[in-house]
Amino acid sequence: MNPFELLSTFSTVIYIVFGIFILSMLGLFFIVKQQTAVIVERFGKFQGVRTAGFQLKIPVVDRIAGKLSLKIQQLDVVVETKTQDDVFVKLKVSVQYVVIKEKVYDAFYKLDNPYAQITSYVFDVVRAEVPKLRLDDVFEKKDDIAIAVKGELQEAMNDYGYDIIKTLVTxxxxxxxxxxxxxxxxASERExxxxxYEGDAQRILIVEKAKAEAESKRLQGRGIADQRREIAKGLLESVDVLNGVGISSQEASALIVVTQHYDTLQSIGEHTNSKLILLPNSPTAASEMLNTMVASFSAANQIGEEMKKVNPPRANKGNQES
Known part of the structure; x- marks a missing residue:
């Protein structure tokens, strides 16, 4: 390419760029962003709605009257009201809404301030519903309040070109x-x-402890009974053995008692810190105890024999009378 052709091409590009700049300054074309609707008026009268892309308009004759976002928007409304039990409470209601694409004309021309309109309806519905409920019910039925707000808004705002997507009591x-x-x-309820629960636990512990003690006493009593039974058997066998070598029952019993006496002394002597003292504790105590017990047993036997003679058994007395 020779210099003249290069210069000609460069000049053409310059003219095109300059022309586009002049046209943009005159307002011949404009760009509409995605999810946006542009309202175009011609001599003050609605001419049309332009959506995303490259758009043209007649300079001076047409003008852009306004823009509306077609995205979902959210409006947070804080309402202070009173419950049925006279408690003042603030509710934050979040309203999610969107401009209906087919009703951009209504959304732009029928409603001057959609935010104020939505806020008014939210206040009206919340202040009509919450005073019917107690404070605890407000927490439990917040979804019902949100549904009531959406129903009222949906019916009213649909005529103005707005669709209510969701209402939330946040x-x-x-x-x-x-x-x-x-x-x-x-806190009081939990305490x-x-x-x-603590009282129930203490009661269970007391009952179980009493049951354990009762079972322990029962087993202890059975053990003592078995022990005494075995001691009696051992004494009986000891008396029989001593009788076999010519020792009388009284002497055998006294001998066994003396033997237990010495066993007791031996057991006491095994504990160095024992403070138990048996009286009498002289060297002749065992002999005197043995003589005393033999004499006591003999006297007891004689008294028993005399009482039998004076008062014979009833069975024998009945046989003599018959």
């Missing part, structure tokens, strides 16, 4: 004093439940 904020009182009530 926050319920009672007065600070009420919140502190509710926290104290909940009450904890005390009940």
């Amino acid at each position: 926050d319920i904020d009672p007065d600070d004093q009420v919140k502190h009182a509710m926290n104290r009530i909940n 009450k439940v904890a005390a009940q």
Whole structure:
């Protein structure tokens, strides 16, 4: 390419760029972004709606009257009202809405301030529904409040070209004093439940301990009974053995008692810190004890024989009378 052709091409590009700049300055064309609707008026009268892309208009004759976003938008409304139990509470209601693409004309020309319109309806519905409910019910039925707000808004705003996507009660904020009182009530209830559980646990421990002690006493009593039974058997066998070598029952019993006496002394002597003293504890104590017990047993036998002679058994007395 020779210099003249290069210069000619460069000049053409310059003219095109300059022409585009002049046309843009005159307002011949404009660009519409995605999810945006542009309202074009001609001599002050609605001419049309332009959507995303490269658009043309007649300079001076046509003008861009406004733009509307076709994206989902959210409006947060805080409403203060009173519940049925006279508690002031603030509710934050989030309204998600969108301009209906087919009703851009209505959304732009029928409603001057959609935010104020939506806010008014939210206030009206919330202040009509919440006073019917107690504070606890407001927390439990917040979804019902949101549904009521959406139903009212949907019916009203649809005529203005707006579609209500969702309404949410995102926050319920009672007065600070009420919140502190509710926290104290909940804490008291939890302490009450904890005390009940602790009382039940203590009662179970006492019952089980009593059952264990009763079982221990029963087993201990059985052991003592078995022990005494075995001691009696051992004494009986010892008496029989001593009788076999010519020792009388009284002497055998006395001998066994003396033997147990010495066993007791031996057991006491095994403990160095024992403070138990048996009286009498002289060297002749065992001999005197043996003589005393033999004499006692003999006297007891003689008294028993005399009583039998004076008062014979009833069975024998009945046989003599017959």
